[in-house]
Amino acid sequence: MTTLNRPSAPDGHVCGIDTAMEVIGGKWKVLILWALHEHPYRRFGELRRLIPGITEKVLASHLRELEADGVARRVSYDETPPRVEYSLTEDGIRLNDALQPLAAWGRERPITRELGERAGRGLG
Amino acid sequence: MTTLNRPSAPDGHVCGIDTAMEVIGGKWKVLILWALHEHPYRRFGELRRLIPGITEKVLASHLRELEADGVARRVSYDETPPRVEYSLTEDGIRLNDALQPLAAWGRERPITRELGERAGRGLG
């Protein structure tokens, strides 16, 4: 995220969506947000189980980025075995709320392309 | 988009956001959507100028995907020189509307990370 040519709206037309996309741009970020949204806090392994297919490394890095972006919070308890709880910040909750219309669009949307094959996997 | 392991919400919890992310997931898609939203129709070169940094190939492929996803429409006129106009479909307009809260979030958001360097390029 240093020398990358980030997309930007033309001459001062800050639409803000690009900013948001930076935050939720990761492959699993919205799913993580969603999982955190359903419950006040989530543990690491819990998230991993809730999101089948994600690896530990990716989950960890995504969580770190979400944290750095101020939408997720990480609280670790000094216990044995260790316990870490992730939750949404106020801003993260607002982000999730802002995501709802998009989710509704995705649900109500007329199936144009082949949007069937990608969901036909038994998960959970 | 064939054998790719697409993210999915756990056990039937269809949040719809993943579906939406498939459509707007491209690097410049939201910017294209935004550009199409501001005006009833846009020409190819116009879009290219409106979105500095995007290459013709990427713009073309993104437009084609947006078209395949039913959110953009392409109309070409048999003239010399050739003229092609892109516009949003009804569903594309709804998508854009659904994107507005996200845009608002992006604009109002407290700057946590270094969200300054990526915009510091003279464009337009």
Add this chain to the structure above:
DNA sequence: CGGCATCCTCACGGATACTG
């Protein structure tokens, strides 16, 4: 003007092993 055909890069994400 509005593309498509190639070739190539590189960052994102995946697999595996190891640690406090």
Add this chain to the structure above:
DNA sequence: CAGTATCCGTGAGGATGCCG
């Protein structure tokens, strides 16, 4: 349990050139 460390593959995206 909750991660790091390392290596690697992939594919979206970028550069360039040509065409109707």
